[in-house]
Amino acid sequence: MAETLRARWTVADVQADTGWTYPLTAAEGAELIAAVRGAGDPERPILSRRREDFALRDAIPTLAAAFREVRDGRGMALVKNLPRKGVTPAEFRLMTWAIGLHFGVARPQNRTSDYITEVRDAGHAYRSPTGRGYNSKAELDFHVDGSDVVLLSCYNQAPVGGMSMCASAATAYDVVKAERPDYAEALTTDYTFSRNGEQSEGEEPWYAAPICTTENGRVFCKWNRNRIQNAQKLEGVPQLTAVQREAMEYFDTVLRRPENMFCMHLEAGDLQMLCNQTMLHSRTGFEDYPEEEKKRTLYRLWLARPDSRRLPQSWEVFYGTTEPGTVRGGMKGHQYDDARRDFDARQAATLGMKAA
Numbered sequence: 284m285a286e287t288l289r290a291r292w293t294v295a296d297v298q299a300d301t302g303w304t305y306p307l308t309a310a311e312g313a314e315l316i317a318a319v320r321g322a323g324d325p326e327r328p329i330l331s332r333r334r335e336d337f338a339l340r341d342a343i344p345t346l347a348a349a350f351r352e353v354r355d356g357r358g359m360a361l362v363k364n365l366p367r368k369g370v371t372p373a374e375f376r377l378m379t380w381a382i383g384l385h386f387g388v389a390r391p392q393n394r395t396s397d398y399i400t401e402v403r404d405a406g407h408a409y410r411s412p413t414g415r416g417y418n419s420k421a422e423l424d425f426h427v428d429g430s431d432v433v434l435l436s437c438y439n440q441a442p443v444g445g446m447s448m449c450a451s452a453a454t455a456y457d458v459v460k461a462e463r464p465d466y467a468e469a470l471t472t473d474y475t476f477s478r479n480g481e482q483s484e485g486e487e488p489w490y491a492a493p494i495c496t497t498e499n500g501r502v503f504c505k506w507n508r509n510r511i512q513n514a515q516k517l518e519g520v521p522q523l524t525a526v527q528r529e530a531m532e533y534f535d536t537v538l539r540r541p542e543n544m545f546c547m548h549l550e551a552g553d554l555q556m557l558c559n560q561t562m563l564h565s566r567t568g569f570e571d572y573p574e575e576e577k578k579r580t581l582y583r584l585w586l587a588r589p590d591s592r593r594l595p596q597s598w599e600v601f602y603g604t605t606e607p608g609t610v611r612g613g614m615k616g617h618q619y620d621d622a623r624r625d626f627d628a629r630q631a632a633t634l635g636m637k638a639a
């Protein structure tokens with residue numbers, strides 16, 4: 284029961300108790316960058332890398348504690364002090380990847396089946412039918428990503444904006460239940476989500492799932508306004524009812540109440556970890572530096588975790604399976620080839636996980 288309560292937090296709770304931050308010591312940071320530099324050319328294809336290529340020992344307990352916080356605690360963790368000074372973007376990206384190799388099986392994230400993505404303004408439009416927020420500078424809606432855990436490592440922060448926001452789905456859902464039980468009920472009905480053109484062969488362009496599902500005392504939340512709105516334009520998709528629309532608007536408003544929406548400013552060298560089942564995240568828009576080398580740059584990694592929980596049945600359609608501890612989630616995209624299949628199988632074996 285205690286773990287369920289910790290995921291149900293308000294801003295006052297996480298401000299009063301900052302136990303969800305995990306600063307690396309100087310020695311742990313030094314080990315991380317030494318492991319990266321000891322692994323050769325940082326530009327080598329990441330899928331060829333293996334866990335044993337990165338000699339990590341001292342940094343593991345701190346990182347493991349952060350992952351436990353994500354699973355059993357607040358649903359979010361912030362690891363601080365990743366080496367940054369004198370570290371190149373390629374080295375920083377590889378450091379993020381090396382952490383991933385020790386703690387899970389990375390999942391593809393997009394149409395081009397990328398296993399790690401650079402979050403940077405490439406001038407993309409967030410609201411387009413196939414748009415993704417991570418290549419824009421727009422303010423993003425609250426949403427979950429498509430894997431058990433998302434890691435976001437910050438190489439450069441923007442001079443203005445780019446604030447990261449988190450909110451507990453369990454808290455927001457409780458508020459909706461208390462204030463508008465009819466809306467809470469509507470949130471448990473099926474909504475249709477667009478795959479935004481990222482579906483792989485054999486997958487439909489959309490799928491249906493509830494926004495909130497309660498199982499074993501836990502709230503599992505799948506919320507993404509863009510994808511629900513985009514699905515409404517696709518052929519054959521059932522139209523949202525009035526109460527479904529009102530319910531999702533109400534839920535979003537509750538998430539944004541000051542007592543529920545926690546803002547954190549990621550700094551260079553920060554690594555944010557979030558549970559995509561209990562934690563919703565968003566970001567404010569930003570203004571960037573004109574110089575290429577100073578532009579806001581983060582690396583995003585999606586992981587399936589060996590100690591993941593069983594998912595509600597309604598999550599099977601997106602995650603592929605509800606089985607705990609399996610290689611699940613992600614978006615296989617259009618380039619899920621032998622190199623990717625081999626990586627998944629090898630990394631699953633390394634971590635003793637079942638392939639989906």
Ligand SMILES: [Fe+2]
Pocket residue numbers: 426427428564
């Ligand atoms: Fe996201």
